[in-house]
Amino acid sequence: MFQHAVPPMRISFVRTRRKLLQLSSSIIRRYCSKGTADIRNIGILAHIDAGKTTTTERMLFYAGKTHNLGEVHRGNTVTDYLTQERERGITICSSAVTFPWNGKRINLLDTPGHIDFTMEVEQSLHAVDGVIVVLDGTAGVEAQTVTVWTQASKHNLPRLVFVNKMDRPDADFEKCVEDLRTKLDTRPICTQYPAKNDEGHLSIYDVITLEQVHWQQKDFGRSYKKVKVEPSDTLRTLEEKRNELIDQLSGLDDELAEVVISTEGFDKVSNELIGHALRRATCQQKVVPVLLGSAYKNIGIQRLMDSVNAYLPAPHERNQIYDCFGNDLAAKVFKIVHDKQRGPLTLIRVLRGELKRGMRLVSSRGQAEVVSKIYEPLADEYREMAVIKCGDVGICSGLKSTVTGDLLTASQTSLKNAEKRLRQSQGLSKEALEEDDAANEMFDIEPQIPDAVYFCSIEPPSISSQTAMELALKQLQREDPSLRVSYDAVTGQTVLGGMGELHMDIIKSRILSDYKIDVDLGPLQIAYKETIEAPAITTLNVEKEIVGSKQNVSITLELVKDHSELFSLDKSPENMNNLNALRPRILQVLRKGAISALERGPRVGGQVVDTQIRLHNATIGRGTADSFVMATAAQCVQRLLGLCGTRLLEPIMALQIVAPNERISTIMADLSRRRALVNDVLPKGDRNKLIMVNAPLAELSGYSSTLRTISSGTASMTMQPCGFANMNPADESLAVERAQGLA
Ligand SMILES: Nc1nc2c(ncn2[C@@H]2O[C@H](COP(=O)(O)OP(=O)(O)OP(=O)(O)O)[C@@H](O)[C@H]2O)c(=O)[nH]1
Helix, strand or coil, rough: CCCCCCCCCCCCCCHHHHHHHHHHHHHHHHHHCCCCCEEEEEEEEEEECCCHHHHHHHCCCCCCHHHHCCCCHCCCCCCCHHHHHHHHHHCCCCEEEEEEEHHHHHHECCCCCHHHHHHHHHHHHHHCCCEEEEEEECCCHHHHHHHHHHHHHHHHHHEEEEEEECCCCCCHHHHHHHHHHCCCCCCEEECEEEEEECCCCEEEEEEECCCEEEEECCCCCCCCCEEEEECCCHHHHHHHHHHHHHHHCCCCHHHHHHHHHHHHCCCCCCCHHHHHHHHHHHCCCEEEEEEEEEECCCCHHHHHHHHHHHHHHHHCCHHHHHHHHCCEEEEEEEEEEEECCEEEEEEEEEEEEEEEECCCECCCCCEEEEEEEEEEEEECCEEEEEEEEECCCCEEEEECCCCCCCEEEEEEHHHHHHHHHHHHHCCCCHHHCCCCCCHHHHCCCCCCCCCCEEEEEEEECHHHHHHHHHHHHHHHHHHHCCCCCEEEEECCEEEEEEHHHHHHHHHHHHHHHHCCCCCCCCCCCCCCCCEECCCCEEEEEECCCCCEEEEEEEEEEEECCCCCCCCCEEHHHHHHHHHHHCHHHHHHHHHHHHHHHCCCCCCCCCEEEEEEEEEEEEHHHHHHHHHHHHHHHHHHHHHHHHHCCEEEEEEEEEEEEEEHHHHHHHHHHHHHCCCEEEEEEECCCCEEEEEEEEEEEEHHCCCHHHHHHHCCCCCCEEEEEEEEEEEEEEHHHHHHHHHHCCC
């Protein structure tokens, strides 16, 4: 699909990162630090319905960005701006908002909580330096909390936890903190504790300042009052908690430890010193500060924003690997959205240099682009700006071929210079760098798109809307790379592949609301793959006359089990002369035709994988059209697939289940009925166990509600696709019957 006009830079990521992290802090400070100390790029992550969108709405309101409080149930929130989001009250696509807070500029990305949109979260995490994880105070750590937590760990992101919904009588702060310790294996530092009066109104004790903070409801929580806690049992308890906090922190932070030793007591340690130590420990991911409140009841949000400023890192404190660009532009694309008036809009994080209106850019794929306009992000509202500064996040229009995950630079020279600087800083030869495949990780040329686990057919309401539907799908696919669109030549249908029922359903509704096409979706089916049973070789001779011109192809292909390459040449002595005589263009055409036939296996139409096509021989008659060569190659592979026979591979999900010890046997018994393979059972704290298990997707329909029932709501779970596996013959026959609509 993409032109590789410039070979992607190949740079040793692992070695590079290690070496760059060792660079002296003077070099690190040289680039991009000026001005970025006042920026915070943060993500907000949570399990579905924990309250991210409500929390974001409050932040915008208190920062003066909005003048009314948006509510999810009223469908008037800023960040959930898609019709489907407003109707369903859920976040589907990440959106970015920018607001000022106490002298800092916060760029916040609200992300979806549902497992079907995990890819959306993954992309956003490339653009942030820290994360707020919102917990529902009545539910603690839930399935998707574990998933997003793991994703944030993968990106090495410092975190804050906000325990929301603390207004509810069934909220349990202590349980949430315990969950953080046991289910997420982290070290929580509570900077606040909840206080409720006799009527159940929530206020907050600040453990560091020893104050009680009350929020005023008449101005929607805009103002709040801090009151020093009077000498009492409560004050003594708070002082104990403050001492515990200092004790915990000084065990992790030498600077604080020195002060504690020299002042001979915790009570002499200033709030400022605690703040600095907490910031260092948070940025180094040694601890996670925990705050609380109620977004819905307008309590605690300003303190959360203060904590973002105080404890989460500024852009220049991360991503030092991009220092090789000096002051030249290096920017990462983390999302594409389509706006009816403005066309495709590209959400960008500038890592080094500046991105200006009208600027010419080169993507890491070698494609040239021109930025036409730049906007400040506020969900679906756009305010024009002239420049996106280093460390900042913004939106550009005018980029035509850039896709999510691309690295944008000012020119190819700048890209080459960055490579050179990187090589020099490491003393490595060009060849040594080029040999290293890990370059993609730095430049992320291909974002890691999860394999589709479900598919269904999609039909336009009439033939006349086919082209409009294809265009809509193309645009949606650019926005959402986890949506797969293919054409089934056998049934003549367009086929959608995706991550789940909700994912497909949202695509259908978006095509209706945004493109006014009422498409029909076929039944949702599991996306099996196929692999050949045994190797086979065959020769196909095809001769035809098309419009008076003779078309003639003779081709010998072999299919073998191999996952290293899709297509190779069998250069044994008897084939050598023939293959060497083939022109590169013809080879390309043959390759394209042959590979296209692997898209649809003979058993259930699944993609054929772990299979290599070997070209032994090809003779192409003079004047034979490329399309004829391509079709013959595809036909030859189809014949071979029939000769080889194929086996099904089914999608497997990796589950991590945390449950109390006494529930483990019930859960294991249920798992054994689901063809699950238990990898490990580990203790998680004193009372819980972590079960790590792989199970076929086909056996997991409705599993999260079953788990809730059999564990009486005490277990939590994360689930993500982890590949494909062979099936036994009985299960395979059943799957084939189901796919053919016979079972
Ligand atoms: N009682 C109470 N309800 C809340 C609070 N915060 C949010 N809610 C409600 O919880 C529901 C979910 O809130 P959202 O803000 O949409 O949650 P979300 O995490 O953005 O949801 P997704 O984006 O769909 O994952 C809504 O009905 C909110 O009104 C709170 O502090 N207290």
